[in-house]
Amino acid sequence: MKNIEIDDDLYHHIVSNTQSIGENASSILRRLLNLDEKAHQTISLSESADKEPKEEPLDDEITTSEANAIEEFDNSSESVFNFINKEELAMQRGAVGRFLLILAALYRAHPRQFKVVTEICGRDRLYFANSEAELAASGSSTKPKQIPESPFWVLTNSNTTRKKMMLTKAATSLGYNHSDVEKIRELL
């Protein structure tokens, strides 16, 4: 135990933070200074549990058969709409944020067949690819962005009209019918 001398205002400040009858100065100070306890568990690593959808595109040949096309829907019961969070969408600052969110949903719903989007491209720019470099190399200022939680990248330097077109093509490639495609493009 030690005695220290402090100014009145400090003293009052400490007293005013008493949280239990008879609490002593040390206890109050520890709380105010964030000391004591058995440390604080900074960030719970609860994160690591859910992650790891990772997904490896796998290079099976899709073109081979119709059967394949069906089987593609490994998540057959899943549709993008199960992965769209309207709140989150609404919160985005601009079209790019929404664009990425929608694509991320498409990827989550169809991780294995997603690679077909890779075929969607412009006159000379690639629109989708597995790496930033590929997109960057296909044009100037393409502004590649990674589709969240996926191994794919998209070109981002385009007007909104074109972004909608990309969504339309992507959804169509993944087997959505016209009315669903329409709903998807309207999300942007």
Add this chain to the structure above:
Amino acid sequence: MKNIEIDDDLYHHIVSNTQSIGENASSILRRLLNLDEKAHQTISLSESADKEPKEEPLDDEITTSEANAIEEFDNSSESVFNFINKEELAMQRGAVGRFLLILAALYRAHPRQFKVVTEICGRDRLYFANSEAELAASGSSTKPKQIPESPFWVLTNSNTTRKKMMLTKAATSLGYNHSDVEKIRELL
């Protein structure tokens, strides 16, 4: 001047934070507790030695007189922490987004006393107000933004340090103790 008795480990902690030869305990403690060097925070009307939530009403037309003291904490069981969504926070692009989200949480937890933040201000700019115009008029390029889901506006044209300061002052005005204030400012 007052004398207080503290544990050895606390004593050492304080001593080890000495920053100049001959610095006294009060000075060190003020620094550690983020208290202003002299006088107290601008806004907090220094209480006497009373404990507990302190806080004072300002012009409130509460119908029941007794309610006044207690009623401050209309959402007494509510703390900002119940209104903070870490996910949402993490998603923000920059400090401004987080800043607004944290303030919105503070407002939701304390809608009736929130008006005290209105007293927080700089040399000539207002930091909080009930209208965009007020803030805009108090300086140039103040970039006022409305605190989501609230009738209040904040100035936004400041560096991150100052935004943290604003949060600190706001939380303090609303009766949070230092350790909570610290947690809040760390959210930014």
Add this chain to the structure above:
DNA sequence: GATTCGATCGGAGGGATAGTTA
């Protein structure tokens, strides 16, 4: 010509820091 595509460039937002004031 008509149409599709590319990427430049103006605009908005954010916030560090230079500059100002008390």
Add this chain to the structure above:
DNA sequence: TCTAACTATCCCTCCGATCGAA
């Protein structure tokens, strides 16, 4: 004069419409 506090300019990044190119 010197310093601490505060302001708001200004640079940077992100967006995406627009207009030139194919």
